[in-house]
Amino acid sequence: MGPGRINKHQLFYAAILTVLAISVFYDRSVNACYEYQYCLTPLNYSGRYMNDETYGYMSDKAKMLCDGFCHHNSTLRLRCCASDATVKLERISEQVCTDNHLIYKFVIHGEIAKDNEFPFMAALGWRIKNETTGNTTIVYKCGGTIYDRGYVITAAHCLYHSSDLPVVVCPGGFALNDTEAWDLEIEEVIEHPNYEYPNVYNDIAIIRLKTIFYGNPFHDQPACLYDDPSSAHNVTAIGYGNTQFAGVSSPLLMKTNLSTIDNSECQLHYEPDSDVLSDGIISTQICAKDHEKLRDTCQGDSGG
Structure with a gap:
């Protein structure tokens, strides 16, 4: 059974708060637990069972990620x-902006990305049934960006x-x-509550994964989400989309490299459209182009 489209107005911001590590508490009964025994917190951080005295020395941030209680004995x-040490004060997507030195070095007329060059990139897969054979296969139609442990951001239109x-x-x-690629199930x-296809x-959506895998490279190197993207002039577009217009997707x-341009210049190339761009280009959008007019993003690159 696949994931359902839930009430977006009620839960979109609830998911954001969860990602920001707002406290999650619940009681659970454990038959036997021991002091300093390994355990997993509600947000799947690796931890240990601690007594009240040890708990008192912890930072407020770390306390927010504690589970409920279990009883080693009656007292x-x-x-x-x-x-x-496990808990960071900043959001992971902000922390990585300073932890990692990002280099914009160098999709139509693009080049193949190197192994592990973009560990935060993800592809979204749909289960498609072959009407003739009855077999099902996974078809990847959109991109996504890993920005926190167990969470992916993508385009809502995907x-x-x-x-x-x-x-x-x-x-x-x-x-x-x-052969090293693997799929993670979506929970x-x-x-976005204000998106209208x-x-x-507001063309944005959040995907929560069923399982958080520790020890794999993707969760240790999430994407850097800049607070002020206006300072970026040279950007890199990445994706698994078509390599030519109306062509086939790339596995x-x-x-490819693109350059950002002012939104007023961008507006000259887009006429207002009642369905797609009814308000024209707005401040929350970023335009980019290839000055040589050779390179661009294409169908299937969305979301990444």
């Missing part, structure tokens, strides 16, 4: 808590490629036919 109450929602995410920027998909405003991750 000793233990909590599952992540260590302070959810309308089919009557069904995507069911898996292939993380890590691997070639889709690579839920949440559109097919327009391009390889492609990249």
